Amino acid sequence: xxRFLRLPILLVGLFLAVGSYADTQPAxxxxxxxxxxxxxxxxxPHNRHTALRNPSDPANSDPxxxxxxxxxxxxxxxxxxxAVAGIPPLQKCIGCHQSIESVRNKPRIVELFKYWDxxxxxxxxxxxxxxxxxxxxxxxxxxxxxxxQNRPTQEACxxxxxxxxxxxxxxxxxxxxxxxxxxxxxKQHPVVAAGGTPVGNQAYWYGFQKPSEKPGAEVKxxxxxxxxxxxx
Amino acid sequence: xxxSGSIKQLAGHPIDRRDFLKVLGWSxxxxxxxxxxxxxxxxxxxxxxxxxxxxxxxxxxxxxxxxSTCAQCDAGCSINxxxxxxxxxxxxxxxxxxxxxxxxxxxxxxGVQDHYNPDxxxxxxxxxxxxxxxxxxxxxxxxxAEKLNGVKGEEIAFLSGGVSGHLKVLLGNYLDxxxxxxxxxxxxxxxxxxxxxxxxxxxxxxxxxxxxxxxxVLSFGADFLGSWISxxxxxxxxxxxxxxxxxxxxxxxxxxxxxxxxxxxxxRWLVVKPGTExxxxxxxxxxxxxxxxxxAELVKAYDRVxxxxxxxxxxxxxxxxxxxxxLRSPSLxxxxxxxxGYAHGAQNAIAINLLNHVLGxxxxxxxxxxxxxxxxxxxxxxxxxxxxxxxxxxxAGRYKVMFSYATNPVFTAPGAFKFKDSMAKAGFxxxxxxxxxxxxxxxxxxxxxxxxxxxxxxxxxxxxxxxxQLNIQQPLMEKLHANTRSMGDIxxxxxxxxxxxxxxxxxxxxxxxxxxxxxxxxxxxxxxxxDDNFWNEALTKGIxxxxxxxxxxxxxxxxxGLQLPKAEEVDAKFPMHFIPGVTASMRDGRHANQPWLQExxxxxxxxxxxxxxxxxxxxxxxLGIAEGDIVExxxxxxxxKAQAYLFSGIHPEAVSVPLGRGHEALGRYAKGFGVNxxxxxxxxxxxxxxxxxxxxxxxxxxxxxxxVLIVKDEGAAGGLQMGRKIAVSKTTDQVDLSEEV
Numbered sequence: 001x002x003r004f005l006r007l008p009i010l011l012v013g014l015f016l017a018v019g020s021y022a023d024t025q026p027a028x029x030x031x032x033x034x035x036x037x038x039x040x041x042x043x044x045p046h047n048r049h050t051a052l053r054n055p056s057d058p059a060n061s062d063p064x065x066x067x068x069x070x071x072x073x074x075x076x077x078x079x080x081x082x083a084v085a086g087i088p089p090l091q092k093c094i095g096c097h098q099s100i101e102s103v104r105n106k107p108r109i110v111e112l113f114k115y116w117d118x119x120x121x122x123x124x125x126x127x128x129x130x131x132x133x134x135x136x137x138x139x140x141x142x143x144x145x146x147x148x149q150n151r152p153t154q155e156a157c158x159x160x161x162x163x164x165x166x167x168x169x170x171x172x173x174x175x176x177x178x179x180x181x182x183x184x185x186x187k188q189h190p191v192v193a194a195g196g197t198p199v200g201n202q203a204y205w206y207g208f209q210k211p212s213e214k215p216g217a218e219v220k221x222x223x224x225x226x227x228x229x230x231x232x
Numbered sequence: 233x234x235x236s237g238s239i240k241q242l243a244g245h246p247i248d249r250r251d252f253l254k255v256l257g258w259s260x261x262x263x264x265x266x267x268x269x270x271x272x273x274x275x276x277x278x279x280x281x282x283x284x285x286x287x288x289x290x291x292x293x294x295x296x297x298x299x300s301t302c303a304q305c306d307a308g309c310s311i312n313x314x315x316x317x318x319x320x321x322x323x324x325x326x327x328x329x330x331x332x333x334x335x336x337x338x339x340x341x342x343g344v345q346d347h348y349n350p351d352x353x354x355x356x357x358x359x360x361x362x363x364x365x366x367x368x369x370x371x372x373x374x375x376x377a378e379k380l381n382g383v384k385g386e387e388i389a390f391l392s393g394g395v396s397g398h399l400k401v402l403l404g405n406y407l408d409x410x411x412x413x414x415x416x417x418x419x420x421x422x423x424x425x426x427x428x429x430x431x432x433x434x435x436x437x438x439x440x441x442x443x444x445x446x447x448x449v450l451s452f453g454a455d456f457l458g459s460w461i462s463x464x465x466x467x468x469x470x471x472x473x474x475x476x477x478x479x480x481x482x483x484x485x486x487x488x489x490x491x492x493x494x495x496x497x498x499x500r501w502l503v504v505k506p507g508t509e510x511x512x513x514x515x516x517x518x519x520x521x522x523x524x525x526x527x528a529e530l531v532k533a534y535d536r537v538x539x540x541x542x543x544x545x546x547x548x549x550x551x552x553x554x555x556x557x558x559l560r561s562p563s564l565x566x567x568x569x570x571x572x573g574y575a576h577g578a579q580n581a582i583a584i585n586l587l588n589h590v591l592g593x594x595x596x597x598x599x600x601x602x603x604x605x606x607x608x609x610x611x612x613x614x615x616x617x618x619x620x621x622x623x624x625x626x627x628a629g630r631y632k633v634m635f636s637y638a639t640n641p642v643f644t645a646p647g648a649f650k651f652k653d654s655m656a657k658a659g660f661x662x663x664x665x666x667x668x669x670x671x672x673x674x675x676x677x678x679x680x681x682x683x684x685x686x687x688x689x690x691x692x693x694x695x696x697x698x699x700x701q702l703n704i705q706q707p708l709m710e711k712l713h714a715n716t717r718s719m720g721d722i723x724x725x726x727x728x729x730x731x732x733x734x735x736x737x738x739x740x741x742x743x744x745x746x747x748x749x750x751x752x753x754x755x756x757x758x759x760x761x762x763d764d765n766f767w768n769e770a771l772t773k774g775i776x777x778x779x780x781x782x783x784x785x786x787x788x789x790x791x792x793g794l795q796l797p798k799a800e801e802v803d804a805k806f807p808m809h810f811i812p813g814v815t816a817s818m819r820d821g822r823h824a825n826q827p828w829l830q831e832x833x834x835x836x837x838x839x840x841x842x843x844x845x846x847x848x849x850x851x852x853x854x855l856g857i858a859e860g861d862i863v864e865x866x867x868x869x870x871x872x873k874a875q876a877y878l879f880s881g882i883h884p885e886a887v888s889v890p891l892g893r894g895h896e897a898l899g900r901y902a903k904g905f906g907v908n909x910x911x912x913x914x915x916x917x918x919x920x921x922x923x924x925x926x927x928x929x930x931x932x933x934x935x936x937x938x939x940v941l942i943v944k945d946e947g948a949a950g951g952l953q954m955g956r957k958i959a960v961s962k963t964t965d966q967v968d969l970s971e972e973v
Contacts, residue, residue, distance in 0.1 A: 035275050035276065036275065036276045037276075038275070038276040078291050078292050078293070081291050081294065082291045082292055082293035082294045083293045084292050084293035085292075086282065086291070086292035086293070087280050087281075087282035087292075088282060089282050089283040089284060089285060089286040090282065090283070090284045090285070091283075091284065091285040091286065115284075116284070119284050119285075120284065121281045121282050121283065121284050122282070123279045123281065124279065124280050124281075124282065125275075125276055125277070125278070125279060125280070126275050126276070126277070126278040126279070126280045127275055127276070128275060129275035129278065172275055
């Protein structure tokens with residue numbers, strides 16, 4: 001008699017166990033693909049650091065408070081060297097701010113220096129996270145779009161991270177789901193651009209996709225579409 | 233959720249393969265339906281901690297590598313640890329080391345689990361009744377000073393495992409400062425009998441064995457691929473030996489009573505009656521017929537027939553071995569840890585060593601070891617005679633204060649010692665410990681130590697495989713727990729209590745280490761170089777290679793006075809020999825709380841997470857024992873119960889239980905798994921060296937009636953899939969391994 005029972009009991013148990021776990025998870029994305037608003041220990045103004053100096057830029061409502069036009073890679077220096085972009089060391093913030101007297105007494109900067117004096121890292125909250133079974137490599141995307149194709153850093157980073165010129169605290173801008181990643185990997189991207197590093201046949205093994213070669217036309221290739229490129 | 237009722241139902245009615253596949257399929261579908269989504273995404277919740285100040289080479293996601301020294305055993309392999317985001321992740325061998333040459337064993341790999349172990353002691357603990365009370369380090373140090381106040385030097389005992397390098401110097405100075413000469417260096421599994429025999433045979437305790445130069449290796453119970461002396465080094469020599477010098481592949485013959493990992497790799501494996509290895513060696517000398525003088529006189533009585541009768545090795549096998557040894561030269565004969573475990577253990581080993589003299593191997597495959605140029609740093613090697621001395625002293629109530637470091641005698645002392653009771657007689661017991669092991673639990677004060685991956689140190693291995701080297705141990709990452717201390721720092725603090733003037737210049741053990749090495753940099757082969765350069769280079773390489781001369785090797789055979797006992801009477805009450813098994817991963821059990829070691833299958837039986845009793849199928853049949861039967865193994869001293877495993881690689885008159893498991897403390901992965909064979913060992917000693925004769929215990933075995941399914945990788949557990957044969961199979965009782973090759 002038990003023989004009949006034990007299978008259903010196990011299955012019901014499994015459903016309940018997995019179901020109850022899944023229920024507690026937040027919704028994947030909001031309608032507009034935005035991630036949750038995240039409270040950070042210090043409200044870091046991305047717009048202030050990255051927006052253009054040009055006062056006519058619509059990102060700057062106050063022309064006197066123009067952006068600093070700092071390249072993303074100045075602070076997120078690990079993105080081009082590692083799979084993960086990392087968070088800039090506190091030392092990086094202080095490196096500039098110790099000589100910017102004009103904002104030294106602003107509350108956020110005072111807070112920043114408190115961490116520095118205590119030699120403690122700022123406990124930033126993660127904004128862009130991927131499941132543990134996905135390996136996204138920043139370095140390869142920077143190499144592909146910034147170095148080979150000579151696209152501006154903000155544009156290349158912005159493919160995934162959105163327009164940081166318009167953000168204070170960063171917020172997830174895209175779903176970062178597999179379908180979304182694949183939608184870009186399916187596209188034909190130019191392989192070489194003026195001023196970029198010519199790659200020639202390298203693009204073939206680089207993307208595991210043979211570039212399309214129409215005489216006279218721009219050489220284009222797709223992103224990799226092997227499962228193990230991300231799931232390894 | 234699955235409630236416990238349904239689990240019991242399942243347990244009572246084993247699932248068959250069909251049901252299992254059904255469940256697997258359905259549960260896969262269940263996960264696919266309900267678990268779809270980014271269940272591990274934690275944006276907005278997880279904290280990302282950046283560096284405050286980062287060096288240029290520190291890149292998140294990219295590993296940095298540091299060299300250090302493995303502390304899992306005494307072989308002294310150099311390691312290279314991968315550190316990412318400030319955490320050590322993986323250890324590999326350091327290719328620059330002459331000992332392990334970039335390779336590493338499973339025991340060493342598990343070193344990270346020693347470091348991250350959840351059961352590490354984290355605070356100094358003072359006994360309060362049955363409990364340990366957290367106290368500060370200041371109080372702990374003050375307490376030690378107070379307890380030592382007015383206590384004479386001879387009333388203090390310091391027990392430790394093998395120590396070398398600057399820690400040994402500091403320990404010696406501390407003992408000197410408190411006027412104590414009672415340093416007991418104890419290793420439960422040390423080749424002490426072989427050392428004593430070698431001193432007589434070759435004039436050195438451990439010569440350099442050159443397996444790579446030998447064409448035949450005849451090993452008497454030396455598990456050099458598993459756990460003997462320097463297994464990583466020997467494994468590489470073994471690879472060379474197997475490749476052969478001039479196209480001639482080396483032949484390995486292993487003679488032992490219980491098959492070891494090395495035995496399993498041998499071309500010819502010979503089972504020998506326990507304790508008669510020396511007799512066989514003399515029989516082979518006799519069969520060779522090349523000996524002269526004293527040795528010829530000695531082996532006269534050991535003709536093939538007599539020897540065959542005494543050892544159980546057939547006459548034809550003896551002839552084959554002798555013929556092979558004559559044919560191929562040089563050869564190498566090893567006396568390993570299995571031969572020294574008898575009351576005549578050292579004599580056994582000396583008899584075996586004689587073969588090397590007769591075959592002319594001394595100077596060819598037995599080479600002189602290098603001399604350690606700094607005797608004060610040379611290793612103090614452990615033995616078991618020292619434990620007996622300590623135990624006798626403790627039992628007589630001679631010691632008021634006892635220190636214990638890097639050893640766990642309450643677990644590893646033979647049951648006959650009743651060490652726990654003896655230890656209770658010491659007035660105040662201090663244990664320097666990584667875990668609350670059995671010994672630390674008996675202590676009054678437990679001082680938590682840094683893990684080997686957090687600590688500074690220097691080490692000189694006993695077996696210097698490839699020239700003199702001083703191994704550097706350095707932290708691979710920051711300390712995990714704020715209140716653990718380095719053993720060096722503790723000793724420095726203690727010695728400052730007595731000799732503050734001499735040591736006030738050293739803020740910590742690191743400063744002491746650095747300045748001592750810099751003072752001697754000339755002798756360390758870096759006379760002209762800048763201090764910082766020298767130090768940085770030493771840390772970068774993790775090894776200081778030092779020019780050194782070779783010790784003297786004696787080629788005079790030590791045949792005089794050699795006496796091997798006649799066959800003994802079988803005790804009807806305890807008819808079986810008991811062989812404590814030494815496995816490559818468990819050894820004496822100090823690392824039993826590292827789950828990788830518990831879960832990696834024993835290479836010969838594939839059993840995991842438990843102890844077993846190896847018993848020959850013929851004997852098992854005689855006694856009506858089947859695999860999985862719980863049998864009771866009883867000696868004069870005590871008894872243990874474990875699952876029977878039918879194993880053709882053991883002498884029919886012997887049973888073996890592996891050492892290392894059966895902890896009552898130590899941690900969650902060790903406590904309660906298996907049984908502890910140390911507990912049933914009788915106190916029998918080697919007549920010559922006073923070392924414990926570990927193989928001299930006699931036992932009886934009895935079925936208890938209970939039976940379990942053995943958890944093992946080998947074969948089909950539970951037998952439901954049995955009958956699927958891939959190759960032609962034979963039942964184990966029909967296999968005679970000595971005829972297989």
